Each structure stands twice: as structure tokens, then as C-alpha cells.
Amino acid sequence: xxxxxxxxxxxxxxxxxxxxxxxxxxxxxxxxxxxxxxxxxxxxxxxxxxxxxxxxxxxxxxxxxxxxxxxxxxxxxxxxxxxxxxxxxxxxxxxxxxxxxxxxxxxxxxxxxxxxxxxxxxxxxxxxxxxxxxxxxxxxxxxxxxxxxxxxxxxxxxxxxxxxxxxxxxxxxxxxxxxxxxxxxxxxxxxxxxxxxxxxxxxxxxxxxxxxxxxxxxxxxxxxxxxxxxxxxxxxxxxxxxx
Amino acid sequence: xxxxxxxxxxxxxxxxxxxxxxxxxxxxxxxxxxxxxxxxxxxxxxxxxxxxxxxxxxxxxxxxxxxxxxxxxxxxxxxxxxxxxxxxxxxxxxxxxxxxxxxxxxxxxxxxxxxxxxxxxxxxxxxxxxxxxxxxxxxxxxxxxxxxxxxxxxxxxxxxxxxxxxxxxxxxxxxxxxxxxxxxxxxxxxxxxxxxxxxxxxxxxxxxxxxxxxxxxxxxxxxxxxxxxxxxxxxxxxxxxxx
Numbered sequence: 001x002x003x004x005x006x007x008x009x010x011x012x013x014x015x016x017x018x019x020x021x022x023x024x025x026x027x028x029x030x031x032x033x034x035x036x037x038x039x040x041x042x043x044x045x046x047x048x049x050x051x052x053x054x055x056x057x058x059x060x061x062x063x064x065x066x067x068x069x070x071x072x073x074x075x076x077x078x079x080x081x082x083x084x085x086x087x088x089x090x091x092x093x094x095x096x097x098x099x100x101x102x103x104x105x106x107x108x109x110x111x112x113x114x115x116x117x118x119x120x121x122x123x124x125x126x127x128x129x130x131x132x133x134x135x136x137x138x139x140x141x142x143x144x145x146x147x148x149x150x151x152x153x154x155x156x157x158x159x160x161x162x163x164x165x166x167x168x169x170x171x172x173x174x175x176x177x178x179x180x181x182x183x184x185x186x187x188x189x190x191x192x193x194x195x196x197x198x199x200x201x202x203x204x205x206x207x208x209x210x211x212x213x214x215x216x217x218x219x220x221x222x223x224x225x226x227x228x229x230x231x232x233x234x235x236x237x238x239x240x241x242x243x
Numbered sequence: 244x245x246x247x248x249x250x251x252x253x254x255x256x257x258x259x260x261x262x263x264x265x266x267x268x269x270x271x272x273x274x275x276x277x278x279x280x281x282x283x284x285x286x287x288x289x290x291x292x293x294x295x296x297x298x299x300x301x302x303x304x305x306x307x308x309x310x311x312x313x314x315x316x317x318x319x320x321x322x323x324x325x326x327x328x329x330x331x332x333x334x335x336x337x338x339x340x341x342x343x344x345x346x347x348x349x350x351x352x353x354x355x356x357x358x359x360x361x362x363x364x365x366x367x368x369x370x371x372x373x374x375x376x377x378x379x380x381x382x383x384x385x386x387x388x389x390x391x392x393x394x395x396x397x398x399x400x401x402x403x404x405x406x407x408x409x410x411x412x413x414x415x416x417x418x419x420x421x422x423x424x425x426x427x428x429x430x431x432x433x434x435x436x437x438x439x440x441x442x443x444x445x446x447x448x449x450x451x452x453x454x455x456x457x458x459x460x461x462x463x464x465x466x467x468x469x470x471x472x473x474x475x476x477x478x479x480x481x482x483x484x485x486x
Contacts, residue, residue, distance in 0.1 A: 057453070057455070057456065058455070080448075080456045080459060099424065099425070099427070099428055100427060100428055100431060101428060101431055101432060101435070101446050103435060103439075103444075106435070106438070108431065112427045113427055114424050114427065138424075138427075140424075142420075145418070146418050146419075146420065148459070148463065149414055149415065149417070149418045149420075149463070150415070150420065150424065151456075151460075152414055152460050152463055152464075153410075153411035153412075153414040153415045153422075153425060154411070154425055154428055155447050155448065155449075155460065155474075156407045156408075156410045156411040156414065156474070157407055157408045157410075157411035157422065157425045157428070157429060158425070158428050158429060158432045158446075158447070159445070159446060159447030159448075159449065159450070159481070160407050160447075160477045160481075161404035161407050161408070161429075161432065162432055162436075162441050162444055162445055162446075162447075163441070163445065163477060163480065163481050164399045164400055164403050164404050164407070165399075165400045165404070165436065165441040166440075166441035166442050166445065166484070167399045167400075168396035168397070168399040168400035168441075169396075169440065169441055169442070171392055171395055171396040171399065172392060172393070172396045174392070175388070175389050175392045176389075177385075177389065177392075177393065179396075179400065179436065179440070179441060181342065181357050181381075181383075181393065182342070182396060182397055182400045182401070183433075183436060183437065184342070184343060184355045184356055184357065184381075185342055185343055185344060185397055185400070185401050186400060186401060186404075186433050186436070187433055188343060188344055188351070189344060189401045189404065189405055190426075190429050190430055190433050192344070192346060192349070193405075193408065193422065193426060193429070194426065195349070196346075197409075197412065197422070198405050198406070198408040198409035198411075198412055198422060199409050199412070201346075201405055202402070202405055202406065202409065203344050203401075203402060203405075204398050204401070204402030204403075204405075205323075205398065205402075206398075206402065207402070210300070212300070212301070213300065213323045213394075216323060216391070217394075217395050217398065220391065220392070220395055221395075226480065229476075230476065230477075230480075231398075231399070233472075233473065233476070234403045234406060234473075237406065237469065237473075238402070238403075238406050241409070
């Protein structure tokens with residue numbers, strides 16, 4: 001960058017999905033923030049210092065190509081896409097990855113969201129970290145190698161866990177109940193992890209090797225081979241780690 | 244019962260594990276509560292109206308046999324054990340099942356814990372419900388058939404989810420990070436379920452059928468066949484339900 005970057009400078013968020021909309025909401029109290037749909041990039045301000053591309057993984061390169069030469073620093077927000085995808089599209093390029101699940105139109109707290117930052121050089125890291133720090137207390141440098149493992153871990157911990165709650169909901173619905181009965185238990189399960197590790201927090205029939213309960217649960221799942229096998233697999237894994 | 248049960252009467256909680264200790268803590272502000280170790284049942288008060296047996300599933304019957312004839316109403320706290328296990332040990336018998344995960348020495352809020360109540364007759368249900376209502380806003384009648392499905396569902400939603408966070412922790416530790424980075428995301432994942440169902444809340448690569456990301460995650464798990472297969476199984480399940 002020719003001149004030092006200042007937070008008074010405008011930032012452009014490209015995209016209209018959940019990540020883009022929440023980034024605009026999170027940043028706009030602190031800096032001039034403009035949201036542009038990736039299909040109307042002609043609206044890009046003539047002097048744009050920083051653009052954050054918050055579009056689907058497969059569209060990142062194309063969007064970056066279309067703003068090439070018009071922006072000093074280009075960053076994307078993806079967990080899985082390496083920084084190199086932006087190579088050659090700006091002097092400064094990097095990654096600005098918020099580890100959070102965003103839902104449209106749902107208000108949320110941004111200050112505890114971890115932001116993982118990567119840059120093609122120190123100056124880029126500093127600028128992106130500075131922007132993230134406006135919003136969050138947790139700004140962490142992570143290269144593409146680390147970031148893809150963060151993304152993988154979050155799929156296990158969050159996407160797959162949500163699926164398990166959906167399975168639980170299905171089991172309860174067959175008996176005229178639903179997952180909302182489990183919410184206090186779910187909240188507590190996560191709250192425990194504030195003070196003890198998931199290994200220490202593990203409870204349940206598999207953890208205490210309660211074979212009669214495990215067997216009776218497997219019997220209850222007999223008509224659903226998919227759930228039966230999933231219960232069996234996960235129980236065996238838990239039993240093995242508690243050896 | 245010969246005389247109507249009053250909350251001024253003493254309640255005895257038998258057991259010294261987490262459930263027993265937390266029940267004592269939860270009830271003692273509202274009624275005279277005595278905790279007795281199952282190995283010292285000779286300390287049972289001479290006139291005991293209600294005893295709640297909070298011991299391991301396989302010890303319930305034995306403990307009930309040993310207090311047979313000395314207590315008007317006997318209840319157990321297990322999710323998986325049918326009410327019939329208490330048959331013949333008291334005129335009134337039932338189940339008092341708090342759907343929660345208890346940790347020793349950790350303070351907690353009891354008012355939102357759902358209590359599932361079953362009784363051998365209406366009077367037993369009323370007495371146990373009355374006791375549960377002292378603590379909680381959510382007191383629900385559920386027979387042994389429903390209760391065992393609640394327990395099964397909670398194993399999927401909570402025990403197995405916790406195991407998935409443990410898996411995520413293992414993935415992150417290999418890269419010098421840990422699960423605490425995921426806590427804001429985890430809290431948000433559960434918080435979303437206050438307003439939308441797990442089916443509607445599902446996100447992630449499998450939900451959006453993002454095959455390139457799924458493939459790259461599977462590749463990252465190649466050295467760990469167990470995790471590789473679990474990732475694959477859960478992703479296919481999520482893709483199938485979002486058809």
C-alpha cells in the first residue's frame with residue numbers, strides 16, 4: 001500500500017449472504033462499510049483500499065479477478081480456501097475468517113467471535129488484524145494449513161452435533177415429543193465445556209460402559225439400521241477412549 | 244398413603260452420586276431433605292413418607308427391597324429403568340427423572356430442568372409432580388415407554404455431541420490449537436435452536452452439498468479411518484435429509 005491504512009478508510013464487503021451481511025453489521029459501527037453484491041461490482045468506489053470477498057468458495061477467484069487492480073488489499077472469508085487463490089489479484093491479499101455460524105436476521109454478539117487472519121506479508125496481517133480487533137477480542141493468526149483444520153473441527157463439533165440433535169428430534173417426534181425438551185440439557189452440555197474439557201465432560205451409558213442400557217438402546221433402534229449403526233459406532237468410540 | 248402428603252414432610256434422597264447430591268441441593272431450600280448413602284440405610288428416619296432412589300440402574304431394585312415397608316412412596320430417577328422395578332416395594336411407587344447432566348461441585352440453575360414423572364396411580368403422580376414443581380417450571384408426565392426414548396434422544400443430542408467436540412479437540416490439538424476456539428460457535432449452535440429447529444438450523448458443507456470441501460476434509464482424515472468413515476457417514480445422512 002502506498003499510504004498507511006487507516007480505519008477511517010472505507011471497507012467494501014462483497015457478497016449478500018449471511019457472512020457478508022453480518023460482517024457489514026459488525027464493522028459498520030466502527031468504520032465506513034459498504035456492501036456490494038458480487039453481480040454489481042461496477043459500483044465499487046473509485047478509491048477502494050480494502051475489499052473482503054464473502055461469497056461461496058467457488059466464486060472467490062472470479063470475484064477477485066473482476067476487482068483486480070482496483071483494490072489495495074483483497075481478503076476472503078472462507079475456512080477451506082487457501083490464501084493462494086487471491087495471488088496476483090492485489091499487492092496485498094489475505095484471509096479474514098470468522099469462526100461462527102451466521103443466520104440471517106438474527107441479532108448476535110460479535111465480540112467473542114474468533115477471527116483467524118492470514119496475509120501475504122506482515123503489513124497485510126496487521127491491517128486485517130486491526131480491522132478484526134475493532135469487532136472482536138479474539139484475533140488469531142492462522143495460516144491456510146491451520147485454518148482448514150479449524151474448519152474441519154467445526155464441522156464435527158457444530159454441523160454434525162446439530163445433525164445429532166435433529167436425529168434426537170426425530171426419535172422424540174415419533175413419541176409425540178420434540179427436541180425442545182432437550183434444550184436445558186444441551187445448554188448445560190456446552191456450558192460444562194467452559195470449565196472442563198470434552199474428554200473430562202463425557203457422560204452417558206458408553207462412558208460408564210453400561211452394556212444393558214446400550215443394548216436396550218440398540219434394540220430400540222433396530223427398525224432403523226442407519227441410526228442403529230451410528231449409535232453403535234459412537235458408543236464403541238467412547239468406550240475405547242475411556243479405557 | 245394414609246394421610247395426605249405435605250411438603251413439610253421430610254424427603255429422603257438415597258445415593259451419593261451427582262444426581263443425588265444435586266437433588267438434595269435443589270430440594271433443600273423448599274423442604275426438609277435428608278441424603279442417605281445406600282450402604283447406610285439403617286439411618287432411614289422411622290417415619291419416612293417419600294424416598295427417592297438416585298443410584299446406578301442395577302442397584303435400584305436392591306435398594307428398594309431394603310427399604311420395603313418403611314416408606315410410603317418410593318421413586319427412582321433413572322431414564323432407562325421401567326417403573327415396574329419398584330413394584331411390591333411400597334404402596335406408592337414411581338419415577339422422578341430429571342433430564343439433565345449433573346457435575347459434582349458445579350453450581351447450576353434447576354428451574355429449567357424438565358422433570359419427567361410417572362406413578363403407579365394418580366395420587367403418586369400428583370405427589371411427585373408437586374415435589375418437582377417446587378424446583379422446576381417444567382414438570383411433565385411420561386410413562387416408561389416415553390422416558391426411555393427421552394433417554395435415547397439425550398444420548399444422541401448430548402453424550403454423542405460431546406464426543407464430537409472431543410474429536411474436534413483432537414483434530415485441533417494436532418495443529419497446536421484446542422476446542423476452546425470453538426466455544427463461541429458451539430454456544431451459538433445451541434442458541435439458534437431456541438428459535439429454529441435443528442433441521443432448519445443445519446449448516447455446513449454437507450448441507451450445501453459442497454462436494455469439493457467434503458472431499459478435501461475426507462482427504463485430511465485419510466490417516467484416521469475411524470474419523471474418515473464417521474465424517475462420511477454423517478455427511479451422507481445430512482445430504483440425504485436435505486434432498
